Amino acid sequence: MSKLIVIDGNSVAYRAFYALPLLSNSSGLHTNAVYGFTTMLLKLIEEQKPTHFLVAFDAGKATFRHKDYEQYKGGREKTPPELSEQFPILKQLLGAFGIKQFELEGYEADDIIGTLTKLADDQKLDVLVVTGDKDMLQLASDHVTIALTRKGISEVELYSPAYIKETYGLAPHQIIDLKGLMGDSSDNIPGIPGVGEKTALKLLHQYGSVEAVLENSDELKGKMKERVQSHADDARMSKELATIFRAVPMELSLDEMAFSGYEEEALGQMFQKLEFKSLLDKMELGTGGGAEAADTAIEVSVTVVDSESLDKLASKLQGIRSVYVEAIGDNPHLAEVVGIGLSDGSESYYIAIEDLKLEAAEPIRNWLADADVEKVSYDVHRAEVALHWQGIVLQGCRFDVQLAGYLLDPTEASHSLAAIASRYSFPGLQEDDAVYGKGAKFKLPAVEELAKHLGRKAAYVAKLSPELDKLLDSNDMKSLFHDLELPLSHVLAGMEEQGVKVNADELKRLGKELSERIDELVKQIHELAGGEFNLNSPKQLGEVLFDRLGLPVIKKTKTGYSTDAEVLEKLAPRHEIVRHLLIYRQLAKLQSTYIEGLLKEVREETGKIHTYYKQTIAATGRLSSQYPNLQNIPIRLEEGRKIRKAFVPSEEGWYILAADYSQIELRVLAHISQDEKLMEAFFKEMDIHTKTAMDVFGVAEDEVDANMRRSAKAVNFGIVYGISDYGLSQNLDITRGEAAKFIEQYFAVFQGVRKYMEDIVSSARTDGYVTTLLHRRRYLPEIKASNYNLRSFAERTAMNTPIQGTAADIIKLAMVQVAERLKEEKRRSRMLLQVHDELVFEVPAEELEEMKVLVPDVMENALDLSVPLKADVSFGSNWYEAK
Template sequence: MDKLIIIDGNSIANRAFYALPLLSNSNGLHTNAVYGFTTMLLKLIEEEKPTHFLVAFDAGKITFRHKEYTEYKGGRAKTPPELSEQFPLIKELLQAFQIPQFELTGYEADDIIGTLTKTADELGEKVLLVSGDKDMLQLASEHVTVAITRKGISEVELYNPEAIKEKYGLTPKQIIDLKGLMGDTSDNIPGIPGVGEKTALKMLHEFGTVEEVLANAGSLKGKMKEKVEEHAQDAIMSKELATIFREVPMETGWSSFRYAGYDGQALSGMFRKLEFKSLLEKMDFTSGVETEDERILVSLDIEVVTAEHVNELLISLGDSAPIHVEVVGENPHHSEIAGISFYIEESEKCFYLSFELLMSEAGAPVRDWLSDASKKKQLLDQHRAELALAWQGVQLRGVDFDVLLAAYLLDPTESNLTLSGLASKYGLPSMKADEEIFGKGAKFRLPELPALSDHLCRKVYTTARAVPVLREDLEKGEMNRLFYELELPLAGVLAEIEMRGIKVDAADLKALGEELASKLDTIMTRIYKLAGTEFNINSPKQLGEILFEKLGLPASKKTKTGYSTDAEVLERLAPYNEVVGEILNYRQLAKLQSTYVEGLLKEVRAETGKVHTYYRQTIAATGRLSSQFPNLQNIPIRLEEGRKIRKVFVPSEPGWYILAADYSQIELRVLAHISQDSNLKEAFLQNMDIHTKTAMDVFGVAEDAVDSNMRRQAKAVNFGIVYGISDYGLSQNLDITRKEAATFIEQYFAVFQGVRKYMDDIVKDARKDGYVTTLLQRRRYLPEITASNFNLRSFAERTAMNTPIQGTAADIIKLAMVQMAERLKQDGLRSRMLLQVHDELVFEVPEDELETMKRIVPEVMAAALKLDVPLRADVDYGLTWYDAK
């Protein structure tokens, strides 16, 4: 028998959005609803193994019900833009899953679902209907099971007619009578005032239907009799509104919903775009997929270099050549080099050189050529190559073009930033992806020499063909300065910083781990005492049994997977019992222990005693750097225990200091310059506290009347404006109503009219040009800015507003890094740059250079880019990174 799964698309998207914290990818695209929707789809596919699948959506706000009752759904709050912008992504995701979707103008998803379930009943086909709306219970039947989500979307309750009878004492059809009597505030269905679920159920158990309740109103007593008689028509209309229409004119047949599985390539691409890294790692998109390769690969003249022919290679290379260094492994600090390939344009010949030969005595002339800055090289990825070679004692100098960097600048939202992907995008010679040659994950293997040399030569050949194309596009896009003066030199600066690393006091880190372990033991003992028994705190099953069965805390009905004990559930339960707060504290400290103590200890390199992070230069659409192996930009500093982790980062030389310089409110200063808002500029020119100034202007009070709450609200709106915050987002940040948040934003724009004008103008410019730029001409294309879809267009508009601000701030800190590296060399200083963390630069400094560095670091940072308001960097120092803040 077939099994059709139908998902109520709007309902599940809403549930997922409010169940998960606001998540976004590096492009600023909110993804929490999409992530929740994705996990539900994967779970349903795995557990239910459907033969047919459909997701139904509302086609628009106006339906036939509005003609009958103009106030239908009139009480609903406007959908937050953070959710609206995710609907197009969910629909794109469904295409990758190859799951059919359907909507029809004038009808709600409920009506489409009602029509399909009626068809299923007629055909005798099995249906699982997934929704967050209990109205759907009216559709339950012998063939249709309704799954209603609980606790967001992580759990569902299954309803067939027997389960509805057990819970409500009603048949599925009587659910509409229940709604007719009690109404539904979420849909603005009136019902009978004063009749709640309990009263409505009592009436229906006695009389059966709304009509019979009204016919027997005379037998009711007191005010209830008056209310029923007075609102009889409301009850009839409410029942009609709650009745799902099951005769939608649908031309699609049952066979249209057949589900054959997802498109692995499309889905993995979608996951990369959304940055669902955990799902990418969890799923194997390559296993069992065999496709016939119809690509025509160009014929190459390849020579595998031997020791006797190294000189021939050098003569051919001359003063400039495209090269490719094949770095094997995700982390270039712990990678192997599979070989190097070179392409000679004049002879149209490729050379392959093994790593063993490169490192041998015979390979010395090639090593010298690589380290000679006068010999110009063009690479796919300078940064990775330079790092991997440096760990082998080989310098890479003289790089004058980086294909990945150029492609990233030309389109920072490109999700397939690989050579094979770029070849396809730019119409370059076709080539196979690395995964096809090497395999992926546990299946990764280096092929034998003929296949290896062929693939590496194809990579350098494609690199050579990409260089002139990308050079021309950079010129057209006016990004030469950004590329040649900022991003390209920065790649070398980053490699130097990463090779240098930052010293970790492993003994102190272990001591911190022991301190955390001791605190965890103390908290564990308290938890056991409060719970009255010992159990595994890390086991959701055991924890759920303790909280909800032994301690009797309020919980929804237990499902087959047990009780949910996620952070949202625990925070809701915290006021009920002291043990919940202790469990939350335990989890926070346990994460610090595992991720930042044990995790950092694993990353300390034995031969250096340091951690060597890796900065990704081509990830964030805003231009920001991203740190990994380990991520030193995400060390938590809100908890004192988290801040203490910075204590283990120390100078690598005795008698030296850690010095940290942090830009002060750089994005707001950039906003003041770009918007030319007089009030905002005045605050920075007068060196006022910007949040106090905003509070004064918005609340209309003197400086001494600004209290801490006013400043907190002003700070939230100041930073929120930079990120295009909505009334919903601000209400969540400040724990106020959406109406209050909207009023606050209106007051802000009434004062800072230049900011409002900038935001209006930049959206107009983006609509005209199709992109926005930073002050250094970093470009971000916004094709959705003219989309007819409101949600896509709204997201693009907010991106247009904040990209010039965030992107310029990213450019400034990068400029400061390049200029600071040059200044250190120019002045012959021994001080070293160690880290970039958001708007902060970290150095290690000898004592005799401390005063000099305290002067020149903020000087260089302030002068990185001239604005109409001063840039300012605050400097501090100490014996550890913790002391320098």
């Protein structure tokens, strides 16, 4: 039996955007609306099993309704750019799903859906309309069900004619009469002033329609009679505006909307681009490189080296230059090393890890550890770390195919070896998923197939290395690669292998302290509530806040009152219980995620946490800490800061020393823009946020209050990240109009910054990319897009990438240079962590004074800027004391 699903694209995207926190991928593209929309699509496909599918969009702002009423939808604020930029991506995603999309100039999605449902009614075809707009209820019929989104978009409520009758006491066609009487502020439909839903329903239950209410207005009394009679024309017009037009001239056949299921490879590639890792894992989607890829692979002869033939391989090592280490598992510190592939480009060899550990394999291990023997590899950092835990040393790698592929285009969705090979004209290498399977289907193949796969990988590394090195040279990135990124990969591997000592007893003590604080909060909350209840139950919490304590209802869900973070933030000024609840939630998360979570990450044999720094994720060049993420330990709450007390030196009598760049991105902005006012602030060592407040508000230094400085700080950092008026309004809890005015005032004062923003966008449009001061490149093909939203996103990215990317490059330079100094001077001090703009060390007492000078000296001179770099240094017996 045929079933058509039609989605109101704009309505559902808007609801998804506001229901989910702002998410973005490593390219900086916001993805929360697309992610929410995607989860809805997957749920609909699974539960409803449609045979036909369509998503309808509004084609533009002006529709035929504006001809009759210019103020139609006039009260709506401009769509936030964080949402606008997601519409083109959403439409690409629908293409990957194989779902038809449609829009028509002059008409709204409502009208397209209304026309389709009329046709479906005529053909007795079952239709499910998914929307967040109650106006659509007028379309319900025996064959058309309206699914209204609830809880953002995670749930829907199904409205049939019977359910509409039960809920409102109206037939579907009377929904337009309801809107005619009560109006709709979201669409700027006036209705009759003073008539809300309750009054409108009462009138309709009595008279049946707008026209009948107007005809019988003499029966009404007092002010209601006066309002109805004086706004009769508004009511008629409002009903007309709310009426969905069901005769849109569209040539769209049912066959064009046919849906036979999504194509896994296309959807998998889209999810990779958007970095929807949880969906990729959950759905076990493939991303190409199956058996058909193997057919076009480069011919490689692969020999399996076993315990009997190790000596033969040892005699051939002189001609081998490529090493590929296969470590299974996301975290290289816990990965299972199954073996290595070695190659000269045409002849390859495979050795299982157990054979590599044999006494007879010592010459091969020595060759791997020889720093003077030049080798090439893929993901050298991961390979070094994984082999380290097997007691095997890897040194001498002079090229890394993954790092090179990432630098040549950091915005690519995948930097797997197969993906890089395919991009640079070496097709045919299978992706790991095609060989091993994915998720629950993962299984290592037989030795011959495994050897063939790893041997091929090693050969591809050998062939790709010289080609990618030439491309780095032609793109002016050879120094970035050889002098910064590759040396950094060895520095990171050393830091991670060293690890950071964790005082588990201190963590447990903090956990006990937190538990006591949480218990105390629960007791206070129960006292304020007048009785005990489950704080983690939204239903019980809603009853306490809104029924028992009478707090105003902000929003409702299908199951009752909403008690999400946004609601509690708005209610916090009204009652002490809400302020306690917000603190309770923060502390409960600290307890579960950071106390219990970090305790699980302490390696038993070392007593340390060994995080993993990924170099090839962020398009800006920033490092990403994983397994666990030590860059995310919350420090705004004192209880969060205290977690750093558990990070201690690994040797008795040593200190933790921390050095933190001061406002590095704003200093980079001052250098790049050459803005006189910004530069003046840094030369005079003024507080930059106070200086900005003085200039923007036109006040003296002693007149800058806390709110002025807070606003200035938000706009300073917002400018660096390409903030919009919407983003700034959310940060400062002000209107978008006020935020836009503030941004305009900022640019009026800091004209050098404005000129930089204009010039860099112009340059990006000409070149197709932007670069950091160290020539890290980021391509922006969308900068020339005809689509405004795509183009706007690319323009904001062009503005902030050189700033963020240069700041990332500077701290990486500092890490490499500090490591070199420590080695040259034979220091015992060790670099342990990089957290945003901060470097953390463990230092013996006798080196403390020298390190307090050495570290900031290197950091402040890592790169020569036209304003001084500044690094603040501190120390203590643990990381907490060092801040």
